[in-house]
Amino acid sequence: MAGNKRLMKELAENQSTPPPGCKISLENDDDILLWNVTMTAPSDSIYAGGNFKILIKIPKEYPFKPPVLNFKTKVYHPNVTNDENGSMCLGMLRPDEWKPPNKISDVLKLVRTVLAAPQPDDAVEQGIADQYKNNRKEFEKVAKDWVNKYAK
């Protein structure tokens, strides 16, 4: 199938020259559709020092459907759902925005950018978004607390 050749190529590329701050491996060696990513938060962001485990589930229809991202490390962020899934649904990750030429490395770059610069107007956690907008100090305090508690 079309996706396989591309996926092999993407995996190889991502492992030899990973996107900034990312380490990529397969969750199971025989399953190319489940990727494990460890993302180091940008050092100039409030999440600095945190290492976030992200699971990427690649649909069978890839690249015609977008991959699904789950933060396995808890993160206090307006664009990441505050539940056991830690889902993110932003920009190219949205099924109607996704275009087949988009690559997983593009997705990871986007995720790292959003990590550093939350987009409260596109939030999945409205409460956190409101806090981010109105009480930045408190937001940063909790976010840093969570980094220390979960991401180290």
Place this chain on the structure above:
Amino acid sequence: MPIATRKRKADSTTASADATSEPQRKLTKVSKALQKDSISQEQAALPATPQTLTSDKGMDSDDDFNSVASSMDLGEEMSSSVDFGAGESDVDIDDDYQDDGAFDATAKDLAPKRKHFEVEFKVYSPQDIQSQQDTQIAEVANLLEQPSEATAILLRHTRWNKERLIEQYMDNQEQMLDKAGLGQEINQNPPRVVVKNGFTCDICCEDGPGLETFAMNCNHRFCTDCYRQYLTQKIKDEGEAARIKCPGDGCRKIIDAKSLDLLVPNELTDRYHQLLMRTYVDDKESLKWCPAPNCVYAVECGVKKRDLNKIVPTVHCECKQSFCFGCTLPDHQPCPCVLVKRWIKKCEDDSETANWISANTKECPKCNSTIEKNGGCNHMTCRKCKNEFCWMCMGLWSEHGTSWYNCNRFEERSGTDARDAQAKSRQSLERYLHYYNRYANHEQSARLDKDIFHKTERKMTLLQSTSGMSWIEVQFMEAASQALQQCRQTLKWTYAFAYYLARNNQTEIFEDNQKDLEMAVENLSEMFEKPTDQLAGLKVEMMDKTTYCMRRRVILLDDTAKNLKEETWKFNVELR
């Protein structure tokens, strides 16, 4: 008795075939909301005459009499449909003839007068809808000097608002094309598949020699396999058609029908065009799909959303489904859409449970547990907190002193208040139940009438073969059954309607009409249940009763609709 006097132009495919060449087109026939009974014999004998019938040439068949031969193209036909707009609405709604000089005097005299509860509508087949689109596209394409594929995209972008499209296009052509997802150079380069060597597809990473590739004018080139799969997924899985973008990263160009036809297999093209048709109907306020399962027809009706408090636009599809054009629920005349919605919600949600609780229970004065009285004795002991109190005055039982079992503190203020609240709640519940039970009863009876009819139908067939009665002779049963269904449907909704009516002189007339119809229906229903061997003898009586029922129904509906239109009903809720 004619069940339907409507006819439709059977051969609507001819219309679509010469859609582009022939300016004078015949529309699928205009059907009128008509009663399937014989309101009067003369009326029944007449075909349902469309309002916009013009004395155009070329009426060569029976069907043409029923079809609209209009010198306007379909697009104009659409926009010229009756407008029930505010301000002029009364005139429009009331104007039974929409006199455009098309009728001569005799035609006018003969034309059945439209009842207050009837609305004008047209039923379209998929072919009609397709040809409507084709005509509009052809016309606008001509004007804008764009190929029809591009014009279609432009029209869809403006939701088939021709005037707006032309205005914006003339205003700023480039911007308009860009916004609609079209490039400038759409005129050149017809879409084609190109074999490219040394090309790597960005989607699948194939780079073999002889790879077939495709790109639209935006030049985002991918191999045809990927392009095809992309389109397949959009159409099949996502049900997308009018807004499929180029697969190129960030590209907003919309794929046109020609490119699509080139790339995907036939069955998918069919689905694509089906979806496009769907968006066409969805985009138009005056068009709605018939909600019946598997029905392919669409209905056009000029009743606007803002007028739904003044009119209940019941339309009748070719598939025999009668539905409300406003909310697409099954026919709910005489009750306007807002009240129907309210009523259904009221009957569904368990606010009535709460009502029941407040009408039938009291709270323990000590622990507030809800208590239902289960015996005659006023000496209550709360199961939960063991508090003993008097059901009548809610006071402590011990305080009753020696006059136990005979509450003598009846006149105490707190007790009176509690009783008032109780009585009020009980009354409102009883009022609701009064209407609900009758509503529900007609719903159920309609079902049972149908069952009986099916049973009887079998018996009649048997009777037919044994007694030598002809098929046509047993048709009165069918007519009676239809009448029962229709009348019960109406009666059902009269009760929901009545529930929301504020009481005045008008409601009394309404209730009289309701009572008359109900009695007639119950009479007919009773005859209907008679054993088969008696049915033949009841034939004349049943036919009379059927006619009478339908007449009573028309009277009730007409009166209600007239008052609704004139906004003279007083409701106990706001029509919102």
